[in-house]
Amino acid sequence: MGGHRARTEHEWSVLVSASKVLLERVPGLTDLLIDELQAHSPQFDLAVPRDEHWQQINEAMRYGIEALAASRSAPRRDLLYAEQLGRQRAEQGLPLDLVLYAYRHAGYLVWDELLEIVTDKNPDALPVLVHLASDVWAGVDRQASTVADAYRDTEQEMQRRSDERVQALLDALLEGRSTPGLASSAAAGLDLPEQGRYAVVVVRVERAAGREPFRRVAMAEGLRFFWRMRTDYEIAVVALEAGVGLAELSAVLHRRCQGPGGISPVVPGLADLGLARRLAETALRTCGPDARGIVRLDEHLPTALVVSQPELAARLIADVFGPLLDLDPADRALLLETLDAWLECGGSAGRAATRLYCHRNTVFNRLRRLEQLTSRSLGRPRDLIEMTLALDAFRLG
Known part of the structure; x- marks a missing residue:
C-alpha cells in the first residue's frame, strides 16, 4: 500500500x-473482512471456498501492510x-466489482x-499519519488497478479460449462428425437450440485487389x-426463427454479396449441419465457374444431380452432344x-430471338440443326430432359 512521496x-x-x-x-482483521464481505454479497462464498478466501485475504493484507513501511526499491x-x-x-x-470492493x-x-x-x-504522531494518508490510499488504488488489469486480461483470454472452443465445435459439426454430445455442447456455446431450423450458406470469395469486400x-x-x-470461400450457419424461410435468407444475402453462393435446404438440428454444408456446396457448384448470385439448392435440383455425379455427367454429354463436340468451337x-x-x-422462339439479337426463323433453324446432330427432338419430353441436363453438365464442366 506504499506511496511514492x-x-x-x-x-x-x-x-x-x-x-x-x-x-x-491481521488475523482478526481478516475475520472481520470475511464476515463483512459475506454480508455484502453471498457471491463471495459461492465463488471462493471460505478457507481459501481467508488465507488469501490474510496474505494480501500482510503484503499490503509490509509495503507501507518498505523502501521504494523493495520488491512489491x-x-x-x-x-x-x-x-x-x-x-x-x-x-470484478466485488473483487474491487473487497480490496478497497x-x-x-x-x-x-x-x-x-x-x-x-503515540497520539502525538497522528498529524504525521494524516499527512501520509494520500500515500496510503495511492497504494490501495495501485493494488486495485493491478488486480483489475489482471482480471480483465484473464477474462479476455478465457473468452478467446471459449470462442475458439465453440468455433471448433461448429467446425466439427460442419464436417459432419458424430461425436456424442457434440451438438449439445455447440448449442450451449452458441446459445442456440440443439433442435431447430438451420441452413448453411457457402459463398465463394475472391480476395483480389480492387474487389468490393464481402x-x-x-x-x-x-x-x-x-x-x-476458409481459403477461398466462407461458410455460414444460419439459425432461422419460426416463419422465416429460405426466401428471406436469400434476399438478405443478395443485398450483401455478388456471389456466387449456395444455400442448403432447411435442416432440423445442429447435428445435421454436415449434411447441410454438403448440400450448400452442391448448390454452389450449380453456379458454374463464372456465375454470380446466390443459388438455393431446392430451386436447382436437376442441375445439382448432374454436378453431383461428374462421371455420369461426362457420359451424358458424350451420349447426347457427341456429334456437337466435333464441330468448330464457335459453331x-x-x-x-x-x-x-x-x-x-x-x-418461345420469338423471345429467344430478341435475347440473341436475331430473327425467330434463325432460332428455329439452329434448333432443327441441333435436333439433327443429336438425333433428339425438343418436342419429346424425355429427349428435352436429356438435352437440358446435358446442357447443364456441359456448361458447368
Whole structure:
C-alpha cells in the first residue's frame, strides 16, 4: 500500500512502529473482512471456498501492510499477489466489482486500524499519519488497478479460449462428425437450440485487389449468422426463427454479396449441419465457374444431380452432344447458346430471338440443326430432359 512521496525519518519511524502492531492484528482483521464481505454479497462464498478466501485475504493484507513501511526499491509483493488474485478471481467467476470492493474495503479496515494504533500508542504522531494518508490510499488504488488489469486480461483470454472452443465445435459439426454430445455442447456455446431450423450458406470469395469486400451479416430479421472462413470461400450457419424461410435468407444475402453462393435446404438440428454444408456446396457448384448470385439448392435440383455425379455427367454429354463436340468451337457455342436462350425463354422462339439479337426463323433453324446432330427432338419430353441436363453438365464442366 506504499506511496511514492519521499518520507522523512520521523514518518518512516511512525509507519514502521504502527505496521509491526498492525501485522499482529491481521488475523482478526481478516475475520472481520470475511464476515463483512459475506454480508455484502453471498457471491463471495459461492465463488471462493471460505478457507481459501481467508488465507488469501490474510496474505494480501500482510503484503499490503509490509509495503507501507518498505523502501521504494523493495520488491512489491503486494502487487504481485494482487495480479495473481486478479487472475484467479476471473477464473472463479467472481464479478470484478466485488473483487474491487473487497480490496478497497480492506484498505478502509487497515486505515481505521492504523488510526486506532497510533491514537493509542503515540497520539502525538497522528498529524504525521494524516499527512501520509494520500500515500496510503495511492497504494490501495495501485493494488486495485493491478488486480483489475489482471482480471480483465484473464477474462479476455478465457473468452478467446471459449470462442475458439465453440468455433471448433461448429467446425466439427460442419464436417459432419458424430461425436456424442457434440451438438449439445455447440448449442450451449452458441446459445442456440440443439433442435431447430438451420441452413448453411457457402459463398465463394475472391480476395483480389480492387474487389468490393464481402460484407458479412451477423443478424437480420429472424436470422442469426455464424460465419467460418476458409481459403477461398466462407461458410455460414444460419439459425432461422419460426416463419422465416429460405426466401428471406436469400434476399438478405443478395443485398450483401455478388456471389456466387449456395444455400442448403432447411435442416432440423445442429447435428445435421454436415449434411447441410454438403448440400450448400452442391448448390454452389450449380453456379458454374463464372456465375454470380446466390443459388438455393431446392430451386436447382436437376442441375445439382448432374454436378453431383461428374462421371455420369461426362457420359451424358458424350451420349447426347457427341456429334456437337466435333464441330468448330464457335459453331458449337452458337448452337448451345441458342438452346440455352430458348429454354430460359420457356420455349418461345420469338423471345429467344430478341435475347440473341436475331430473327425467330434463325432460332428455329439452329434448333432443327441441333435436333439433327443429336438425333433428339425438343418436342419429346424425355429427349428435352436429356438435352437440358446435358446442357447443364456441359456448361458447368
